[in-house]
Amino acid sequence: MTSNIFQEKLQDVRYKNIGRKEDRKADLMIGLWLELKISITQSGVFRSIRKQEKKLDKFFSDPIILEMFKENEVEAEKALYQEIYDSALKYQQACLDDRSYGSKLFNLIRMKDDELAHKAGKEVYQILIAALLEMDEKIWRNQMITALHLAHQKTFAQNTINPQYYFAEEELDILDKFNAVIQNTNTYERAE
Numbered sequence: 001m002t003s004n005i006f007q008e009k010l011q012d013v014r015y016k017n018i019g020r021k022e023d024r025k026a027d028l029m030i031g032l033w034l035e036l037k038i039s040i041t042q043s044g045v046f047r048s049i050r051k052q053e054k055k056l057d058k059f060f061s062d063p064i065i066l067e068m069f070k071e072n073e074v075e076a077e078k079a080l081y082q083e084i085y086d087s088a089l090k091y092q093q094a095c096l097d098d099r100s101y102g103s104k105l106f107n108l109i110r111m112k113d114d115e116l117a118h119k120a121g122k123e124v125y126q127i128l129i130a131a132l133l134e135m136d137e138k139i140w141r142n143q144m145i146t147a148l149h150l151a152h153q154k155t156f157a158q159n160t161i162n163p164q165y166y167f168a169e170e171e172l173d174i175l176d177k178f179n180a181v182i183q184n185t186n187t188y189e190r191a192e
Contacts, residue, residue, distance in 0.1 A: 039051070142184070149163065
C-alpha cells in the first residue's frame with residue numbers, strides 16, 4: 001500500500017505542468033537524461049559534470065522525496081528506482097523509435113538494428129554512465145546507472161553488446177566501478 005502512495009507522490013514530482021496550460025505535463029526525468037547527455041556531450045569537462053550533479057541532486061532532494069525516505073526508506077528507494085527505470089526505458093525507446101536518431105546520411109538511410117544499438121550503447125556507456133560514475137555516490141546516482149544499463153539491454157536486446165566493450169583498456173577502473181554499482185544496486189526485480 002505504501003508503495004502505491006509513494007509511486008503517486010513520485011509521479012507528482014516527475015510530471016509537472018508546463019507553461020500556463022494545466023493539461024500539458026512534462027516528464028522531468030526524461031528532461032534530466034537529455035540535459036545530462038547534451039551537457040556532457042557539449043563540454044565533457046569536470047566542471048560540467050559537477051554542475052549536472054548539482055541539478056540532479058536538487059531534483060532528487062525534492063521535499064516530497066526526502067519525506068518519503070523519512071517515512072519508509074526501503075519502500076521509497078523501491079518506488080524511486082521504479083520511476084527512474086521507467087524513465088530510462090522511455091528514453092531508450094525514444095532512441096529506438098526516433099527516425100532522426102536512427103538514420104544516417106541526412107535522414108535518407110535508416111541504420112541497421114545493430115548500428116542503432118551500438119550508437120545508443122556508446123551514448124549510454126561512454127557519455128551518460130561515464131559521467132554518472134564521476135559523481136559522488138548517492139542512491140539516485142547508482143539507481144540511474146543501473147536503470148539505464150538495464151533499460152538499454154532490454155530495449156536493444158538482441159543487438160546490444162557487452163558493456164565492457166564500450167570502456168577502453170585504460171578505463172578499466174571505470175568498468176570496475178560500473179560493475180560494482182550494478183552488483184550492489186537493488187533493482188527489486190526479485191520482490192515483484
